[in-house]
Amino acid sequence: MDFQFTEEQIMFKQSLRDLLEKEFGPVVDQRDKQGPLTREEAIDVMKKLKKVGVGLDPESITDLLDPVMFGIIAEEFGRVWPSLLPLFGMGAIPAIFVPSCSDEVKGRLLPRLEKGEFIGCFAETEPDAGCDTSNLGTTARLEGDFYVVNGRKSWISNATIADTAFVGVKDAETGNHMFLLVEKEVSPFEATESHKLGWKASPTGEMFFDDCKVPRENELGVLLSNALASGTLAMPAGFMKLLTSMTPVTAMLTIPRAGMGLAAVGIAQAAFEASVKYARERIQFGKPLGKFQLIQEMLYEMNVAIETARLLGYKAMDLIVKGDPEARKYSAMAKAYGGEVAQKVTDRAIQIHGGMGLSEEMPIERYFRDARMMTIPDGTSEMMKLITGYAILGKGFSAYA
Numbered sequence: 570m571d572f573q574f575t576e577e578q579i580m581f582k583q584s585l586r587d588l589l590e591k592e593f594g595p596v597v598d599q600r601d602k603q604g605p606l607t608r609e610e611a612i613d614v615m616k617k618l619k620k621v622g623v624g625l626d627p628e629s630i631t632d633l634l635d636p637v638m639f640g641i642i643a644e645e646f647g648r649v650w651p652s653l654l655p656l657f658g659m660g661a662i663p664a665i666f667v668p669s670c671s672d673e674v675k676g677r678l679l680p681r682l683e684k685g686e687f688i689g690c691f692a693e694t695e696p697d698a699g700c701d702t703s704n705l706g707t708t709a710r711l712e713g714d715f716y717v718v719n720g721r722k723s724w725i726s727n728a729t730i731a732d733t734a735f736v737g738v739k740d741a742e743t744g745n746h747m748f749l750l751v752e753k754e755v756s757p758f759e760a761t762e763s764h765k766l767g768w769k770a771s772p773t774g775e776m777f778f779d780d781c782k783v784p785r786e787n788e789l790g791v792l793l794s795n796a797l798a799s800g801t802l803a804m805p806a807g808f809m810k811l812l813t814s815m816t817p818v819t820a821m822l823t824i825p826r827a828g829m830g831l832a833a834v835g836i837a838q839a840a841f842e843a844s845v846k847y848a849r850e851r852i853q854f855g856k857p858l859g860k861f862q863l864i865q866e867m868l869y870e871m872n873v874a875i876e877t878a879r880l881l882g883y884k885a886m887d888l889i890v891k892g893d894p895e896a897r898k899y900s901a902m903a904k905a906y907g908g909e910v911a912q913k914v915t916d917r918a919i920q921i922h923g924g925m926g927l928s929e930e931m932p933i934e935r936y937f938r939d940a941r942m943m944t945i946p947d948g949t950s951e952m953m954k955l956i957t958g959y960a961i962l963g964k965g966f967s968a969y970a
């Protein structure tokens with residue numbers, strides 16, 4: 570493996586870590602308990618992140634569309650406040666296509682992106698179409714220059730605060746799976762909140778589309794050809810190769826999946842650091858816990874698992890940058906493995922902290938709840954294992970056929 574961070578990436582990682590620790594570290598536990606961020610709070614968070622260049626505007630996103638940079642962001646968000654990952658990661662999916670939209674759409678959305686007031690979401694899952702996204706019930710019927718969308722989406726990150734959604738639909742005529750960029754202001758939809766175990770500050774919800782009219786030029790295929798023709802999609806050349814060698818959404822999902830693996834590493838890292846500190850400070854039987862061999866074994870297991878998942882996550886990002894055909898397999902492995910590691914490590918962190926590990930006075934129980942979230946969104950661990958199995962075995966071994 571010939572992967573190494575550049576000087577610029579090392580400096581970025583440190584400045585992002587410093588900002589997250591200073592701006593959010595002191596308030597994260599209290600704020601997380603209060604539930605989903607409001608739109609105003611989410612915008613405030615985005616504006617704070619802009620200080621270190623993390624933003625969805627075309628200039629900032631060019632750097633951040635570098636998969637390794639995205640991996641760094643995911644890991645550092647995971648370490649301090651995992652709830653921020655869906656806010657930024659899911660918002661980026663519609664944001665990258667805004668510069669390829671019609672002049673009218675750009676006129677409305679670009680200023681919002683520039684000011685850090687754009688909140689996006691990616692809406693694919695439905696009550697009856699979870700892992701099986703080939704079975705979408707949301708339809709889009711072409712009527713003149715518009716698609717008319719009807720249906721319902723579930724478990725969508727940012728649903729209740731988003732102004733722009735990238736929505737998976739089935740073409741009512743052909744049955745083809747398509748994606749449409751839906752602007753709430755011109756194509757209104759409703760959204761309600763859903764409650765969950767972890768990522769408490771991340772708004773998650775259902776979305777309802779009732780004869781929602783969307784301009785036909787907002788279809789992903791059209792946006793993608795505009796982007797390729799005008800060069801507005803500033804992604805590394807290798808990633809562009811993936812974008813044209815597999816379905817665009819499959820290629821696009823390699824980045825958030827490896828990102829989820831690295832966010833899981835970030836959560837595990839926070840739990841590990843807290844455990845090392847506690848093992849040094851907590852005295853039992855007249856000695857610090859860290860003197861006991863059973864505790865040292867737990868720290869060993871945690872450390873090895875974190876390092877392995879981190880290497881796998883960045884290897885996946887590196888393969889995406891290079892446009893390597895193995896990128897999809899590695900991003901699936903990084904997500905599944907990272908999720909398992911985060912669960913195991915946060916479980917061990919609770920054990921090391923004893924009763925305090927279960928107490929709401931410390932962040933350890935939040936790490937455990939946030940870690941448990943990592944195996945479901947963006948493709949469950951089972952789906953990641955089936956993708957990997959197919960990549961290992963090859964043609965004729967799809968678990969779905």
Ligand SMILES: Cc1cc2nc3c(=O)[nH]c(=O)nc-3n(C[C@H](O)[C@H](O)[C@H](O)COP(=O)(O)OP(=O)(O)OC[C@H]3O[C@@H](n4cnc5c(N)ncnc54)[C@H](O)[C@@H]3O)c2cc1C
Nearest residue numbers: 691692693694699700724725726945946947948949951952
């Ligand atoms: C907090 C949160 C945020 C989310 N954000 C988004 C978002 O922004 N956008 C979006 O579109 N979706 C989002 N999701 C939805 C998420 O992607 C789905 O929950 C996930 O794909 C699984 O779908 P499901 O919950 O319907 O489970 P199901 O598909 O019902 O699966 C249930 C269980 O069965 C297993 N299973 C299913 N099929 C198979 C099979 N063939 N072989 C083996 N096991 C199988 C699954 O792995 C899982 O363990 C989010 C979910 C959560 C919880």
